[in-house]
Amino acid sequence: MIGVAIQRWAAWSPGRSDSQAWKAWAAEPQPLVEEGAPDARFLPAMLRRRCSPLARVMLTAAFECCGESDRAEAPTVFASRHGNINESVVLFERLARREPLSPTRFSHTVHNAQAGLFSIAAGNRRGSSSIAAREDSFACGFLEALAFLQRTPERPVLLVVGDVPLSPTFAPLVEEARCTYAVALLLSRGAGPELRFERVAERREAGRLPWPDAVEFLRWYLSGEQRLVLSGPGGGWAWQRELPAGD
Amino acid sequence: MADATTGCVLSAMGMVNALGRDPEESWPRLLAGDQSCFRVREDLVPGRRLLVAEVAGPLPAVPERLSAYACRNNSLALAAIEQIHSEISEALNIHGRDRVGVVIGTSTCGVSEAEAAIRVQVETGRLASAFDYAQLEYGGAASFVAELLGVGGPAYTISTACSSGARALVSARSLLALDVCDAVICGAADSLCGLTTNGFTALQAISETITNPCSANRDGLTLGEGSVMFLATRGAEGVRLSGIGESSEAHHMSAPDPGGAGAESAMRQALEDAQRAPEDVAYLNLHGTGTPLNDAMECPAITRVFEAPPLSSSTKPLVGHTLGAAGGMEAGFCWLMLRNAEAGELLVPPHCFDGEVDEALAGVPLAAPGMRAPVGAVMTNSFGFGGNNCTLVLELEAS
Numbered sequence: 306m307i308g309v310a311i312q313r314w315a316a317w318s319p320g321r322s323d324s325q326a327w328k329a330w331a332a333e334p335q336p337l338v339e340e341g342a343p344d345a346r347f348l349p350a351m352l353r354r355r356c357s358p359l360a361r362v363m364l365t366a367a368f369e370c371c372g373e374s375d376r377a378e379a380p381t382v383f384a385s386r387h388g389n390i391n392e393s394v395v396l397f398e399r400l401a402r403r404e405p406l407s408p409t410r411f412s413h414t415v416h417n418a419q420a421g422l423f424s425i426a427a428g429n430r431r432g433s434s435s436i437a438a439r440e441d442s443f444a445c446g447f448l449e450a451l452a453f454l455q456r457t458p459e460r461p462v463l464l465v466v467g468d469v470p471l472s473p474t475f476a477p478l479v480e481e482a483r484c485t486y487a488v489a490l491l492l493s494r495g496a497g498p499e500l501r502f503e504r505v506a507e508r509r510e511a512g513r514l515p516w517p518d519a520v521e522f523l524r525w526y527l528s529g530e531q532r533l534v535l536s537g538p539g540g541g542w543a544w545q546r547e548l549p550a551g552d
Numbered sequence: 553m554a555d556a557t558t559g560c561v562l563s564a565m566g567m568v569n570a571l572g573r574d575p576e577e578s579w580p581r582l583l584a585g586d587q588s589c590f591r592v593r594e595d596l597v598p599g600r601r602l603l604v605a606e607v608a609g610p611l612p613a614v615p616e617r618l619s620a621y622a623c624r625n626n627s628l629a630l631a632a633i634e635q636i637h638s639e640i641s642e643a644l645n646i647h648g649r650d651r652v653g654v655v656i657g658t659s660t661c662g663v664s665e666a667e668a669a670i671r672v673q674v675e676t677g678r679l680a681s682a683f684d685y686a687q688l689e690y691g692g693a694a695s696f697v698a699e700l701l702g703v704g705g706p707a708y709t710i711s712t713a714c715s716s717g718a719r720a721l722v723s724a725r726s727l728l729a730l731d732v733c734d735a736v737i738c739g740a741a742d743s744l745c746g747l748t749t750n751g752f753t754a755l756q757a758i759s760e761t762i763t764n765p766c767s768a769n770r771d772g773l774t775l776g777e778g779s780v781m782f783l784a785t786r787g788a789e790g791v792r793l794s795g796i797g798e799s800s801e802a803h804h805m806s807a808p809d810p811g812g813a814g815a816e817s818a819m820r821q822a823l824e825d826a827q828r829a830p831e832d833v834a835y836l837n838l839h840g841t842g843t844p845l846n847d848a849m850e851c852p853a854i855t856r857v858f859e860a861p862p863l864s865s866s867t868k869p870l871v872g873h874t875l876g877a878a879g880g881m882e883a884g885f886c887w888l889m890l891r892n893a894e895a896g897e898l899l900v901p902p903h904c905f906d907g908e909v910d911e912a913l914a915g916v917p918l919a920a921p922g923m924r925a926p927v928g929a930v931m932t933n934s935f936g937f938g939g940n941n942c943t944l945v946l947e948l949e950a951s
Contacts, residue, residue: 421938432798
């Protein structure tokens with residue numbers, strides 16, 4: 306079991322942007338809204354223009370989650386199942402018509418575009434990872450964040466998880482809760498109420514939750530329930546509260 | 553429990569690239585500076601004859617039961633995995649499937665197959681029927697390997713552009729140190745496709761000739777493809793991943809900070825993590841893409857970190873820039889150097905270029921064919937799009 310504390314959290318989904326709204330949601334959870342975008346006014350106009358819808362959502366949660374010093378000093382993990390595949394689809398269609406690509410659009414299709422934009426916007430020069438793990442993207446992102454805490458235990462790490470609905474080209478091929486969301490967690494060793502994280506044999510039926518795993522984690526975290534089990538195709542993950550919940 | 557710095561040994565390695573189907577084939581060609589593997593492809597970028605380092609010949613087929621994952625990227629991964637299959641099976645037997653993890657770096661996955669599927673869609677209104685989203689989504693690269701091998705531990709893909717492969721090894725070391733895994737299959741695969749060849753063409757980053765890193769005449773990179781896979785464990789004999797350095801640039805999405813601060817920081821951190829002084833480094837594998845900006849940033853960063861820089865080379869003029877696989881591939885070359893040391897000396901892959909050193913980059917000794925270095929630590933640099941930098945230090949497990 307690995308101990309970890311959540312120093313701060315933030316989340317964004319259409320119609321839900323602050324902690325009050327999320328606490329209200331957690332008390333009475335319901336499926337999230339599919340489409341919508343934050344204004345992301347904290348970003349300089351030139352960067353904001355370059356942001357994909359996913360980048361806007363993930364950067365909004367990331368900025369909301371951190372004070373200025375953590376924003377610049379925390380190593381970062383960006384986890385997303387689909388990343389910028391919607392942006393790539395536009396380029397695939399151009400390629401199919403033998404049209405040239407825009408260099409800027411190409412460089413923003415990389416899976417770590419969100420991480421790169423965050424680093425630029427926040428002046429953050431720490432290490433950063435961007436991961437994907439199909440249905441297991443949240444738990445594996447959490448694990449990747451713990452990997453940073455293993456290497457630099459003194460430094461809180463920012464985990465940002467998010468997705469937007471997959472483009473109509475590929476959406477029929479994927480069964481999942483369609484929504485726009487991002488959840489950001491500032492994780493550290495040793496401060497605040499501790500959670501214990503571990504790999505478990507328990508598995509949840511595939512198919513499953515009406516919202517993404519990261520949002521289910523947030524619901525659990527706000528609920529005061531003792532234990533949460535999430536699972537992907539390979540196995541399960543459990544989070545357990547060390548102390549009673551309290552604000 | 554092993555700690556972070558002593559805990560990760562790369563006990564087996566398999567690789568496939570344009571130089572060869574396995575290390576037995578590619579290692580002698582690498583040392584000989586054999587550049588005969590580059591080919592012209594006219595089908596990738598409309599109106600352009602593009603020089604690429606492509607893996608020749610048939611690749612192993614993805615097994616029928618995993619046909620959802622059937623794509624060139626996964627066939628390349630499979631070609632590398634087959635070479636270390638017995639070591640992986642042994643690790644699964646010893647530790648149990650749930651204690652073995654998978655971390656794979658890639659920037660492409662099945663992009664090539666997605667392009668073909670969308671070509672069909674543009675023509676007919678329907679996606680090609682052989683296409684499955686598992687081929688394209690990044691996470692598919694890791695879940696393919698996990699399902700192929702029956703691995704039950706965590707399995708995820710890292711995609712941080714050209715540092716992806718190096719980062720996969722970084723995460724593997726931490727998963728061992730966190731005691732989440734007792735063995736990790738870690739590596740990378742990347743395959744030539746329309747998106748990257750046309751994208752880098754649009755960025756005017758592709759060389760007209762085979763890439764010429766550190767040359768006054770350098771005009772860009774040459775793309776390649778391939779895969780490398782390692783078995784990372786605690787304590788066994790082998791090559792130790794002793795140093796990790798990582799930084800972000802906070803500068804630009806597709807251009808490095810010309811000051812090279814991020815590269816410098818990654819190299820310094822890697823040395824500190826390995827508890828090594830600069831003079832302990834016997835060889836440095838450059839990121840060395842051959843783009844004007846990369847080399848102009850990297851070489852001065854090296855001369856700031858090293859008072860007397862070690863013998864260095866870019867291996868990209870030999871296997872191309874394999875993008876998401878590059879950091880892993882180059883760690884694989886470092887692994888081969890350490891494993892094949894002769895009489896206390898490392899055989900150094902040569903830096904192949906036109907020989908006209910850019911005077912502004914002077915101070916980094918570029919290896920000529922046949923050169924050797926005393927056995928010591930070796931370092932490899934990877935700097936990716938989005939400003940993601942990763943430097944690794946590898947050395948032989950002290951006996």
